[in-house]
Each structure stands twice: as C-alpha cells, then as structure tokens.
Amino acid sequence: MERSIIIAGFGGQGVILAGKILAQAGMDHGLEVTWLPSYGPEMRGGTANCTIVLSDELVGSPIVDEATALIAMNLPSLDKFEHALASGATIVVNRSLIDCLVRRDDVKASYIDMNEIARDIVGNPRTINMVALGAYVKATGALPLQAVKDAMAHSMREAGKGKFVEMNERALDAGYNAA
C-alpha cells in the first residue's frame, strides 16, 4: 500500500516541518518514505509545500500525479492541489483561512478550525502545523498518533527545542480530536 500526502500553506505555517515529522514517523514505523520539498523562491514568504510518500515497498517516484491526501493550510493551496488528488482522497481543510467548500465530490473533506484550535485550545498559534497533522492522522489512519508524537519529540529535541514537546503533543491531540 502506498500513501502520498501533499502538505501546503503559507511560508511560516510550518508545512515543511510537518512533512518532515510525518516522514520520520513513517520511517520509524517501518515504512519506506520519501520527503520532497518545494525549494523555490516561494520559501521566502509565499506558498510552501512538500510531498511525502509512505509505502510498504521501496518508493519509486517521490513526485505524484494523484496524491491520496492533501493538507490545505490556506486557500491558494486548496486551489492549486485539489485537482492533483486521487479519487477517494482525503483533504484536511484549514477552515480558519478557507471559507469555501471542497468542489470535488469524489474526495473526503475534513474541515478543521486550525488557527482557532492552535490559539485557543493549545494556546500557541504557531502549533497549527501539528493541529493539521493530528487531524490528518485521524482522518486517514495512516499511522498511529503515537508514532507521530514520537517523531515530533525526536525532531524537537534534536533541534534543541525539547521544551516545546509537550505543547506540540497537545496540538497533535487537539487536531486528532477535532477531525
């Protein structure tokens, strides 16, 4: 089985890090993975995205024609990638910044108030990427939530940001519970 996930949003929303954590969680869970970032000038303030492939067998292409999931953190991301999904795919929509519905009727949409959840429930707006990832895990069942928590903690500690682990765990939980 092969899953492919596009995570897209504004630069600064943490989509690149969320993707790395998802890929790390997949690898630690025994899967083959690839993580491919957009690395163009959009990194400086525009839109950013990355594509993650999680698979039982060695990954051929790290770029995908039809992803099995999209995490759309803002409206341009939904507009850009909605057509790039397989039939039956899951879209996790950041309802805080996207005030329209998904147009396709052959995909499954999960609408999450990511900004409000991060700000009001978790207590830090910068945790929206982990809110998004928690919601993705619940909506797709791609990996156990604990695997993602472990990968997040590993990543935070490696970057010398161990004090943020607890807050980001709560963000993953909050996203998971909202989906």
Added chain:
Amino acid sequence: MGERLLLRGNEVIAEAAIRAGCQCYFAYPITPQAELLEHMANNMPRLGRTFIQAESELAAISMVYGAAGAGVRTMTSSSSPGISLKQEGISYLAGANLPCVIVNVVRGGPGLGNIAPSQCDYFQATKGGGHGDYRLIVLGPSTVPEAGELTMLAFELADQYRIPVMILADGLLGQMMEPVELPDPIDPASLPAKEWATTGAKGRAPNIILSFEMDPEGLKQINDDLQAKYRTITKNEVRYEQTDTDDADIVIAAYGTIGRICKSVVRMARAEGIKVGLFRPITLWPFPTEPLKALSERVDTILSVEMSAGQMWEDVRLAVAERAKTPFYGETGGIVPTPRSILNEVKKHVR
C-alpha cells in the same frame, strides 16, 4: 552500516565523502546544493580536516588541484553554472591524472537558468566540458542511499585510476529526504600511499605534476596513455541496473531521478498489462553500451526519458544503432516528468 536516518541527498553526499576519507573540501555556495556545503562547513573543521569556502568556483577547483596533487582525498561541489566555471580546472585535473571528486547537483539551464531539477548537463559531464581529449568517470545516483554509495565509490575509482570522478545528481535528489544507512567510515591513514604525489622530495627524486608538454610527440604519448586508461575503465567499470527487462516489449532508458521515477512507471504499466522494463545506467561514462546493445537485439523499442532535450538519448542511439526503435520523451526548464506523463508516452509506442 548503522541506524536508518532520514537525510537529504545533499547531506548524504557530504557525509559519505567524509566517511570516504575526504580530507579537503573546497566550494562556493549555490542553490540547490547549499546543504552539501553546509554539512561540510559544520563537520570538516570539527574533524581536523580542511573546509574552505573559496572566493570563486575557479579558486575552489584550483584548490582541489593542489590538494589532489598533494595526495589527499579531495572534493568540490556546485550546481550547473558553477560547474561551468570549474571546467578549466577539470581539464587540468584530467590532464595531470589527478584523482578528485566533483559533485554537480544539476539545475535548469542554459545560462543562469533556474534552481529547479534538471539533467541538462549530461553532455558537459560525459563528453568533456573543458578543452582537450579527456573523460571523467560520471556516476548518476537515482536515490538518496545510492548517492551515498556512489560517493564512496567515486573516491575509490578516482584513486584507483588517477582520474577526476563526477557525481551527476540533480536538484530533486539533492533536496529530497529518504531513509539511509550510512557506510562505515574509512580512516584516511589506512589508505595506500600515493607514490606520485608531491609530498616533499625528502630522500627521493622530485615528483612533478603537470598538464603541459610542448613536444608534440610527448603530448601524443600523454594522450595515448589517457586513452589506454579510458579503455581499461570502459572494460572494467560499467555499471547499470535492469528492472523487469526479461519479458519486456518496451524498455525505458533513464538515469538518476528519472530512473527512479520510471520504477513507478514500470509498476503502473504492468498493473495495466503492458510489459515495460527499465534500463538504468549508473555509470554515465563509461556508458553501458554493450548491455544496451544486447537488450536492443530482443526488444522492439527503447524509449529514452530525460529531464533534458535529449542528451543521454544520443548514447542510447549509438548503442542501439537502429536495432530497435529509439523514441525520446523529455522535459526541460526544470519540469520533472510525472509517472503518468511517462506512462502516456510509453503507451504511444506499444501495440
């Protein structure tokens, strides 16, 4: 081999070079290979080795010439426009029979181009980008783990044949992350001594390293020796991978990033009942001419796919020599062909 790590291609090439015993690294920054230089900056001084961010690409490749002449394992890296600037030095390194490793994380061209992945430097790498009758060994990794393995191999081949070896990667391979088990490090002190190196002529006759010979007969002899070496390398060092070619009606020829993408194409095509195989050159020079020739005797079509206007395609056609049809599909400008776009091309050529 150790634990599985999730690392970028650029980081893995850098770390593999360190583990191969690279003592001196010189480079000038450029996207999309910046992480390679950063990894060397973070680690070479810590290990007591030499890292210099040179004032230019010309300076960096000239420093490589000096370090290689002194007998240590040495490397430089850049991306397309920077590699163009290094060509004079690469020709000198080839002419002086100096071992070194040069990494090109290729981006879109020509000119300043862009920073997106491309395979548009194949001609430059495999046909001699600088002046003179010379060759580099050119290795084309297709995955992050293979980038590490081929970097280790590059240092071995460079020393064995006293030749510059190029790793021809691309921006996608440099930027992407994939699980990798890093090879065990080699202790530079354990490597065989290089009797020809300019290490200080104490108690022996001086060694002279030059790529200069005014006498035509003398320069002819140097060229004859180079060509003899290239024939030996062509005989011994061809590397390639075949996937599902045994019963294939059509075979895709692709290297590097496109080579791995085409593994997905083979799976997709076979799921639809189309018998597709993949021929993936790993050494781009020496090109796997003979195995491809053998393959062309039993398949109808060999479809070359590249992120270029058709450069490896010329070597494919030379090998196949009209024994099979040799169509081409490529994208330029930094556009990466997707599995479905390649599959659509395949379908145009099957009955």
